[in-house]
Amino acid sequence: MATPTPATKTSFTIGTRKSKLALEQTELVAAALKKTHPDYEFRIFSKETAGDLNTKIALRDFTSKNLWTEELEELMIDGQVDFIVHSLKDVPTVLPATCTLGPMMPREDSRDVLVVKQGLSYKSLSEIPAGSVVGTSSIRRTAQLARKFPHLKVLDVRGNIGTRLAKLDAEDSPYTCIILAAAGLLRLDLGDRITQYLDSKSSGMLYAVGQGALGIEIRKEDTFLQEMLSKIGHSETTYACLAERSLLRTLEGGCSAPLGVETEWVQTAEGSKKLRMRSVVVSVDGQKCAQVEVDGDVDSTESAEAFGVTVAKALVGEGAGAILEEIQRNKVVKENVSS
Numbered sequence: 582m583a584t585p586t587p588a589t590k591t592s593f594t595i596g597t598r599k600s601k602l603a604l605e606q607t608e609l610v611a612a613a614l615k616k617t618h619p620d621y622e623f624r625i626f627s628k629e630t631a632g633d634l635n636t637k638i639a640l641r642d643f644t645s646k647n648l649w650t651e652e653l654e655e656l657m658i659d660g661q662v663d664f665i666v667h668s669l670k671d672v673p674t675v676l677p678a679t680c681t682l683g684p685m686m687p688r689e690d691s692r693d694v695l696v697v698k699q700g701l702s703y704k705s706l707s708e709i710p711a712g713s714v715v716g717t718s719s720i721r722r723t724a725q726l727a728r729k730f731p732h733l734k735v736l737d738v739r740g741n742i743g744t745r746l747a748k749l750d751a752e753d754s755p756y757t758c759i760i761l762a763a764a765g766l767l768r769l770d771l772g773d774r775i776t777q778y779l780d781s782k783s784s785g786m787l788y789a790v791g792q793g794a795l796g797i798e799i800r801k802e803d804t805f806l807q808e809m810l811s812k813i814g815h816s817e818t819t820y821a822c823l824a825e826r827s828l829l830r831t832l833e834g835g836c837s838a839p840l841g842v843e844t845e846w847v848q849t850a851e852g853s854k855k856l857r858m859r860s861v862v863v864s865v866d867g868q869k870c871a872q873v874e875v876d877g878d879v880d881s882t883e884s885a886e887a888f889g890v891t892v893a894k895a896l897v898g899e900g901a902g903a904i905l906e907e908i909q910r911n912k913v914v915k916e917n918v919s920s
């Protein structure tokens with residue numbers, strides 16, 4: 582068992598996945614910490630994870646939820662790395678007992694975006710002709726597309742962002758467009774590929790819990806790092822993301838739940854801010870849907886987590902439970918068939 586970071590420590594090793602995006606994101610954290618802690622040294626240790634190596638099976642069919650995080654957590658618990666930088670979206674809602682998330686840096690744009698195949702001139706999802714193929718492997722995106730754009734077909738597209746863009750643009754590609762997270766494209770300086778930002782107003786598409794934010798995972802007892810990270814932390818991002826994660830955890834859907842969210846801070850007449858959360862659960866065929874919009878007083882970790890539970894209860898009140906149970910049942914059947 583690793584001991585907490587001693588106050589005399591001046592050199593830190595940050596663990597991350599090996600993808601270009603993961604490395605870019607880790608550089609952002611290292612650069613921010615270098616500014617607030619110029620006397621310290623930050624090194625990056627990157628590792629390919631099971632999730633990176635497995636590109637054949639659709640993500641939602643994996644039974645282990647910790648594909649992207651488990652091996653790095655082991656390295657941290659062993660003391661080989663001091664903390665880990667993840668895409669928060671890929672971090673399971675339940676962490677190992679000895680690990681926790683630190684304060685979060687300001688979130689990048691959290692929306693999904695439409696990326697149209699090079700050479701095509703469609704400007705929005707609603708312009709794309711019936712029968713066209715949209716590439717995505719996300720059950721959340723698939724379900725929301727089936728609901729809002731039932732005339733489009735959805736086909737799996739796997740791999741990191743560069744691979745997906747290459748598959749889209751290939752001459753013999755079956756895809757007219759793909760859906761990606763804005764954050765990944767922007768961080769890789771590929772913002773010029775964004776055709777349309779998708780949100781509740783433009784298209785009715787909501788994003789994944791934690792999308793666009795970085796999750797910095799630390800050892801729970803590491804108060805030194807907790808303090809250090811608070812210097813680069815942004816409480817509005819941290820509380821919004823903790824509330825979103827609490828919602829997902831309460832629904833017990835794991836990473837394969839077709840749950841979309843959209844959170845924003847809204848000014849009240851009294852001059853304070855409330856957290857507004859829109860959320861939706863859609864059946865995979867788009868036929869059934871539960872959605873709510875709730876405002877909450879959120880100003881601490883505890884109130885953020887409580888708000889997530891409140892939103893989950895409201896969603897279940899609208900029928901989300903039945904939709905999730907049906908998905909869970911189908912998954913069990915699938916697993917039994919394949920084993």
Ligand SMILES: NCc1[nH]cc(CCC(=O)O)c1CC(=O)O
Nearest residue numbers: 668670761762764765792793794
């Ligand atoms: N599922 C993979 C993944 N994990 C994080 C991002 C992008 C960055 C982010 O959402 O923070 C992506 C790619 C995508 O969904 O387009």
